[in-house]
C-alpha cells in the first residue's frame with residue numbers, strides 16, 4: 644500500500660499546481676470503533692504527509708482545510724442539509740448519494756464533498 648500511495652502522491656503533485664485536502668483528525672477517527680475507518684485514516688495521514696514534502700520538493704501548493712460540513716453542504720446552492728442531523732453515524736456514513744432539499748440537485752457524496760473542499764481551498768487564495 645505504501646508503494647501505491649507513493650505513486651499516487653507523486654502523480655498528484657506532478658499533475659497539479661494546487662492540491663486541497665481536508666484536515667481529518669486522527670483522534671476523531673479513532674473514537675469511531677470501525678476498524679476500516681482507522682485503517683483508512685492511517686493511510687490518509689501517510690498520504691497527506693507525502694503530499695506535504697513532495698509539494699515542497701516540486702514547488703507546488705498544498706492547502707489543508709477544515710473539514711467542517713464539506714459533506715453536508717450542497718455544492719450547487721451552498722445550503723447545508725440539516726436533514727443529516729437526525730441520522731445515526733452509521734446511517735450517515737452509508738449515505739453515498741443524496742438529493743438537496745433546497746435546490747433538488749442529485750449529489751454523489753464524495754464528488755460533492757470534493758467540490759466543496761476545492762472551493763474552500765481556493766477561497767483561501769483569494
Ligand SMILES: [Zn+2]
Pocket residue numbers: 717718719720721722743744745746747748
Ligand atoms: Zn442545493
